Amino acid sequence: MERAIINQTDAATFLRTLEYALKERRNGTSSLGLLVASVENLDELISGFGHRRVLPLLGALGEKLCAMIGADDSVIRFGEAKFGILVKDLKNEGHLVLAANKILREVRRGIDSGGDALEAYMRIGATASCGSGDDPDRMLQQAETALLAAREEKREFLLYEPAQASRLRSALGMAKEIDVAIERGEISMYYQPKVAAVDRRPVGAEALMRWSSPTRGFVPPDVFIPVADETGHIESLTWFGINAAFRQRTDWPDRWGPLSIAINVTPSLVEHADLEEQLNNARGLWGVPADQTTVEVTENALMRPEQCFGALSALRRNGTRVSIDDFGTGYSSLSYFNSIPADELKIDKSFVMKMLDDDGYARVVRSIINLAHGFGLRVTAEGVEDPRTADALAALRCDFLQGYYFARPLPQDEFKVWLKEYRP
Numbered sequence: 001m002e003r004a005i006i007n008q009t010d011a012a013t014f015l016r017t018l019e020y021a022l023k024e025r026r027n028g029t030s031s032l033g034l035l036v037a038s039v040e041n042l043d044e045l046i047s048g049f050g051h052r053r054v055l056p057l058l059g060a061l062g063e064k065l066c067a068m069i070g071a072d073d074s075v076i077r078f079g080e081a082k083f084g085i086l087v088k089d090l091k092n093e094g095h096l097v098l099a100a101n102k103i104l105r106e107v108r109r110g111i112d113s114g115g116d117a118l119e120a121y122m123r124i125g126a127t128a129s130c131g132s133g134d135d136p137d138r139m140l141q142q143a144e145t146a147l148l149a150a151r152e153e154k155r156e157f158l159l160y161e162p163a164q165a166s167r168l169r170s171a172l173g174m175a176k177e178i179d180v181a182i183e184r185g186e187i188s189m190y191y192q193p194k195v196a197a198v199d200r201r202p203v204g205a206e207a208l209m210r211w212s213s214p215t216r217g218f219v220p221p222d223v224f225i226p227v228a229d230e231t232g233h234i235e236s237l238t239w240f241g242i243n244a245a246f247r248q249r250t251d252w253p254d255r256w257g258p259l260s261i262a263i264n265v266t267p268s269l270v271e272h273a274d275l276e277e278q279l280n281n282a283r284g285l286w287g288v289p290a291d292q293t294t295v296e297v298t299e300n301a302l303m304r305p306e307q308c309f310g311a312l313s314a315l316r317r318n319g320t321r322v323s324i325d326d327f328g329t330g331y332s333s334l335s336y337f338n339s340i341p342a343d344e345l346k347i348d349k350s351f352v353m354k355m356l357d358d359d360g361y362a363r364v365v366r367s368i369i370n371l372a373h374g375f376g377l378r379v380t381a382e383g384v385e386d387p388r389t390a391d392a393l394a395a396l397r398c399d400f401l402q403g404y405y406f407a408r409p410l411p412q413d414e415f416k417v418w419l420k421e422y423r424p
């Protein structure tokens with residue numbers, strides 16, 4: 001077989017190549033390794049640079065992979081941004097780990113093609129053929145399973161283990177339980193106050209979802225929200241959350257004047273045709289003025305500005321406030337900063353929590369605040385855990401503060417008590 005094939009093929013062609021390699025190997029004794037490497041930030045790259053610049057770079061990436069592998073190994077691009085890498089003469093699984101690390105290291109350095117540099121972010125799943133009964137389909141399935149598990153665990157590389165498949169299936173099982181969980185009253189909203197930095201008076205609260213499952217116990221939102229998002233259950237969860245939060249807001253003591261209520265909306269729902277209607281209905285039903293409702297979307301939603309800017313602008317025309325969540329962790333471009341249809345930026349807690357110990361983070365926080373103010377946006381800092389951080393943020397003219405120092409997210413009853421007893 002030739003040293004490498006980099007043409008784009010489909011999975012079926014890839015399977016035939018794999019089958020051929022497996023047959024060849026059966027005549028010998030060594031085992032065969034398969035890595036499936038995926039470019040994880042393809043959508044971001046295309047949104048940032050356009051197809052015309054990104055597609056040739058994918059070709060260049062294939063060539064770079066070819067240059068890294070052994071003479072008998074081969075690289076095959078299948079699908080838009082996936083590469084299958086066959087490693088022959090595999091001595092042991094450690095060999096696969098080394099190969100994956102080498103690829104990840106090289107790719108991190110950037111890929112050049114005709115003067116363009118592309119920062120591809122890759123993830124790799126891998127498996128090794130172990131017996132003579134190996135069939136190509138199963139090998140590819142195992143490598144893809146390892147890739148999915150790597151994605152779930154936010155790892156750059158994972159080797160296939162049978163347990164991954166059952167873990168992923170249990171995530172699927174979880175998805176089925178989510179709708180039932182709403183009906184059974186297992187999902188509830190917690191509230192975390194947001195205070196003004198100048199006088200520390202409460203100005204609103206963020207609604208955060210909690211799932212207490214009789215079989216799984218407490219499931220953190222970091223776990224079930226992504227599962228719901230990938231399986232289409234996020235709609236019903238979000239509509240439920242909006243209604244529950246707007247309804248419970250009517251019971252809050254009005255000691256601090258009208259408090260705004262913030263709801264988290266995943267990027268996938270920002271453009272959903274029903275979002276606006278759900279907000280309007282719930283506002284009408286529970287008598288919440290539009291300008292006291294905020295939608296928090298993560299910075300990642302901005303990666304497709306053409307699509308989401310229109311949707312966010314429409315929400316704002318209707319009076320809903322828009323807040324860009326986890327700001328600083330994602331990809332945003334200065335070039336469209338002046339046109340972001342938002343009212344507020346929320347600085348991610350990872351910056352806020354380290355700003356007192358690390359000058360670099362302090363500078364990032366200061367820059368975000370100044371930048372946002374320059375564009376007429378207000379700024380909330382989340383993850384404020386102590387009074388010194390609160391003071392430092394106030395000195396930097398941050399507008400609002402949120403974090404454990406003021407209160408953890410609290411169930412409705414405890415939040416009402418907090419509102420009654422809190423002293424700025």
Ligand code: C2E
Nearest residue numbers: 208209221222225241264265266383384385403404405409
């Ligand atoms: P997020 O929107 O960034 O929410 C802030 C998270 O930071 C919350 O975690 C909150 O409990 C935590 N937090 C607040 N103050 C502090 C602090 O001072 N220190 C530290 N260490 N953490 C703090 P939580 O409630 O576990 O939520 C995690 C994520 O789950 C949220 O991140 C949000 O992305 C998602 N999420 C939660 N509820 C919903 C929901 O109703 N809908 C959607 N779409 N996503 C939700």
Ligand code: CA
Nearest residue numbers: 206264296325
């Ligand atoms: Ca949030």
Ligand code: CA
Nearest residue numbers: 325326348382
């Ligand atoms: Ca956040």
